[in-house]
Amino acid sequence: xxxxxxxxxxxxxxxxxxxxxxxxxxxxxxxxxxxxxxxxxxxxxxxxxxxxxxxxxxxxxxxxxxxxxxxxxxxxxxxxxxxxxxxxxxxxxxxxxxxxxxxxxxxxxxxxxxxxxxxxxxxxxxxxxxxxxxxxxxxxxxxxxxxxxxxxxxxxxxxxxxxxxxxxxxxxxxxxxxxxxxxxxxxxx
Amino acid sequence: xxxxxxxxxxxxxxxxxxxxxxxxxxxxxxxxxxxxxxxxxxxxxxxxxxxxxxxxxxxxxxxxxxxxxxxxxxxxxxxxxxxxxxxxxxxxxxxxxxxxxxxxxxxxxxxxxxxxxxxxxxxxxxxxxxxxxxxxxxxxxxxxxxxxxxxxxxxxxxxxxxxxxxxxxxxxxxxxxxxxxxxxxxxxxxxxxxxxxxxxxxxxxxxxxxxxxxxx
Numbered sequence: 001x002x003x004x005x006x007x008x009x010x011x012x013x014x015x016x017x018x019x020x021x022x023x024x025x026x027x028x029x030x031x032x033x034x035x036x037x038x039x040x041x042x043x044x045x046x047x048x049x050x051x052x053x054x055x056x057x058x059x060x061x062x063x064x065x066x067x068x069x070x071x072x073x074x075x076x077x078x079x080x081x082x083x084x085x086x087x088x089x090x091x092x093x094x095x096x097x098x099x100x101x102x103x104x105x106x107x108x109x110x111x112x113x114x115x116x117x118x119x120x121x122x123x124x125x126x127x128x129x130x131x132x133x134x135x136x137x138x139x140x141x142x143x144x145x146x147x148x149x150x151x152x153x154x155x156x157x158x159x160x161x162x163x164x165x166x167x168x169x170x171x172x173x174x175x176x177x178x179x180x181x182x183x184x185x186x187x188x189x
Numbered sequence: 190x191x192x193x194x195x196x197x198x199x200x201x202x203x204x205x206x207x208x209x210x211x212x213x214x215x216x217x218x219x220x221x222x223x224x225x226x227x228x229x230x231x232x233x234x235x236x237x238x239x240x241x242x243x244x245x246x247x248x249x250x251x252x253x254x255x256x257x258x259x260x261x262x263x264x265x266x267x268x269x270x271x272x273x274x275x276x277x278x279x280x281x282x283x284x285x286x287x288x289x290x291x292x293x294x295x296x297x298x299x300x301x302x303x304x305x306x307x308x309x310x311x312x313x314x315x316x317x318x319x320x321x322x323x324x325x326x327x328x329x330x331x332x333x334x335x336x337x338x339x340x341x342x343x344x345x346x347x348x349x350x351x352x353x354x355x356x357x358x359x360x361x362x363x364x365x366x367x368x369x370x371x372x373x374x375x376x377x378x379x380x381x382x383x384x385x386x387x388x389x390x391x392x393x394x395x396x397x398x399x400x401x402x403x404x405x
Contacts, residue, residue: 123359143378151379154355155348162318164326164347181348185382 008046011036012060015053020099024054024107061099068093070129079133079187083156083178084171090160091168126153138188148186155182204243205254207233212255217297220305221252259297264328266291271329277336277384281349281376282369284329288353289366313358325350337384345384352380 002010014036018027029050033043047053072089076082094100127149134145134152159166159177167173211233215224226248230237244250270287274280292298301308312321326347333342356366365371 140382150361154359155351158351158355162322164319164322164351165344181344181383183383185379185384 007038007042011038011043011046011053012057015057016061016099019057020102024103029053065093065097066125076133079130079137079152080175080179080183082130082133083152083182084174086156087159087168087174087178088171090156091163094160123150123153123157126156130156137186139186140188143186152182152186201243204235204239207235208240208243208251209255209258212251213259213297216252216255217300220300221308222305224248224252226251259295260324263288263291263295267328268332271332274332277333278373278377278381280332280336281345281380282373284332284349285353285372285376286367286369289357292357293367313354318354321354322347322350341384345380348380348384 011032015027015032018031018035022031029040029043032053033040036043043053047056069086069090073082073085076085127146130152131145131149134149139145139148159168166177168177208229212224212229215228215232226237226240229248229251230240233240240251241247244254246253267284267287270283271280274283298309311317326343329346329350330339330343333345336342337345353366356364364375
């Protein structure tokens, strides 16, 4: 018998697999329960409603995404490097994220409540993550580390979500973006 | 056949503007979800036939044209303000404060953000943000050319658009985008200083850090 956290994880994984196959709208609680190999009653014990289950899946996948991102930048030794590695890794992860791409294609409006709810939390978390790198860097006079971290977090999320005129698969371009356009006014020259 | 009340304004362009204004009024009052051609017709004081004759794509074509018209109004306000800037810093500060003020006071946008956020959301996140960024950047870049090389001008304009979008979608209570003094200090610190920093020779940085593999 799987422990409670394990069973919860199994249900989340199974629901995610259903969404990958059929999309969010066409995934029912019955689908998720049968994919997980549990009864509907068991599923209800963990997630009281379809909405709760879907929110939990989004939160679960969101956590996985950022855990992977943090892992990808763990070798970075400077503020510039953490931004560069992070942008490249996030961009690649999003482009290869089949479920996210599918939802964006077919049901983009479904993401709205999630993004509105986590928007400022995400920015705060990225800023908190960047802060030690900001504090370790030599900043130009008058740059407030917290304001720098907030600005860089906003720009990180912006370029991660849409590269615009930059090709973030090109390390030259990422370097140029980070070192000059983003950090040019921040680091001491 | 045009009715008697419509007869005094039968030009296609006149009808078009009248229908667009009516659609905007309807959306400002009650959003897009339940909006019908009849609502628009009655607000505009024209017949359904006139609407279909003017917009053969129906409701969605009217909404598309309404968005286009509102974007053009916004850009024309922005252009008038940005054209008066005397230096790069002033240009960017103007772009941020005027767009923030305009968009914060836009009643239709306020209704949509409060009642059907997904209508706005898909244009501001990775759904369709590239299109929005591209349109805003293409509009703003020519104003930057006076102070920057063309390629830098586009990227600088894009950076400023991103700053505005980021703060409008995720406001910072401690930073008011409509406060010219606060924005000037922010722009001079983070934006202008970066834009006037010497650009890297592109050839210098060909080697890459080995990226960790990601199983997908």
